[in-house]
Amino acid sequence: MSATHTEAPPKKKLSPRRRAQRIRWVQYAVLVGVALVIAFVADWGQIQQQFFRSDLIRTTLTEGVGGALKNTIVYTAGAFVIGLLLGTVLALMRLSSVAPYRWIATIWIEFFRGLPAIIVFIAFGLMSLAFEGFVIPYDPYGTVWVALGLVASAYMAETIRAGIQAVPPGQIEAARSLGMPSGVATRKIVLPQAFRVITPPLTNELILLVKDSSLVYVLGLSASGYELTKYGRQLSSDNASLTPLVVAGFCYLIITLPLSIIVRRMEARQKKER
Amino acid sequence: MTAPTPAAPIVEVTDLHKSFGANDVLRGLSATIRQGEVVCVIGPSGSGKSTFLRCINLLESPTSGSIKVGGEEVNDPDCDIDAIRRNMGMVFQQFNLFPHLSVLENCTVAQTTVLKRSKDEAQAKARENLEKVGLSEKEDAFPAQLSGGQQQRVAIARALSMDPKLMLFDEPTSALDPELVGDVLSVMRRLASEGMTMFVVTHEMAFARDVADRVIFMDGGVIVEEGAPEQVIGEPTEERTKVFLQRVLDPTHVEAGAEDAAYAKRHVGEVAADDVDERHPATHGRNGGGAGRG
């Protein structure tokens, strides 16, 4: 603070740009250092043996990764549809003028949001033991869809509610003043606009759902019902190598990365439209 | 000042009160709108003009009082408000077009869902009204691609497509750039000249003076003065009306038909005007013709 008061010529201060540049060089140097240390210390042979054994990669790919990938996708897609439908109903209930609807929806949403998803799955796994003759059709798909869909519906309901509330009230007024009953106005005017706004967050929830589908292993599925995680884990423990699990992991990325890119594109476009 | 043969009343408002919490916005309004009449409501900001208009189609529910539309009481929990709204078109200050639908779909969606018209029938009706507002060539556009004036004209076409008996306008030109105001007013003039019953909240004194059969001046939630435009705008008797008009008219001193003059000036020699012919000012000063309305 005193630099301006002293007579002596002040030390030449670095401009903010120069200072930022210098800090960045220090960071690069540290990064390179860390990379070098890792490269020298690591046991590359062991790493390859564990994570990238070529014969195991081949086995994993040929033995049934396709079926597992398909199951992951089918589980996720079904659960997403159920979550979307149920979530829309719940969102409308939360915004309803009928108080009991609001209560039911709130309890439902808080219940399934507060529980670990795995508890829901375990519960569904035990359901047929607890209730004699209790069967959800399309086994194992039906059970997975319902269990995962219930969990998804709670999250989606909140997203959809936010989307509905983002539709300007003038839209509803315009629809109602054209004589549309409130149900028609919701279906034709409000929901289409709400879903346009929330497509990016909903896609994010789809990505989460892809990963959550790995929890279905607790249902105790037969081999034909294995999804990627269960499949990779089984092969990994059979062969005492992590390689199959790594392959399974990459398969998840094949699904989730394109979705991430789509979300980013949509968000960029919405930003531009605004 | 000639008393027109009294036509059937379409809207009868008696002792209308509306309050938002402790804020008494409407404090006992009574008014009648008759078949084929153009009634303009003027008044300072916050005087309750929009609230009055919105009570008529129950976008606001009145606190007390009676509103009869076509003889049916609107302020009654058991009335079928959707059925009543079908007979009333509403045009908003902010247009409120449906942004996810094309211009044509904006004009058909209520026809098909509410009036159960077939798609072809609805589209024919929509095109007829889009032509009326001079926007036939825009039917595939989306609202975001249109100027404010074009959007407002689509909003008018959308309302007209329901074949309303009454059109409500809430400051339809207030959100528009000045050079777009004339286009919308021309459409409204034409509508008036075709005999549409209109209830218009407006700040366009020239329009009110030219087109209205009756002008209502509101202040503080009550009707202060009501009568023929030459009387209310030309020779107001109430002090509050005089003060308001002075404030509104003095700065720019709007002449009757000024927006049309400005419009004509803008389009002189314009070759590539997109839809000039449609927006040609309708027969000027239909009040001059006096008996033009039945």
Ligand SMILES: Nc1ncnc2c1ncn2[C@@H]1O[C@H](COP(=O)(O)OP(=O)(O)OP(=O)(O)O)[C@@H](O)[C@H]1O
């Ligand atoms: N939904 C609402 N909730 C609470 N107060 C409201 C609501 N709508 C209007 N008001 C109040 O009612 C009063 C009248 O509003 P209104 O919009 O009817 O006035 P106006 O005459 O149309 O004014 P302007 O010329 O600015 O449009 C204002 O004081 C406003 O704050």
Ligand SMILES: [Mg+2]
């Ligand atoms: Mg207003």
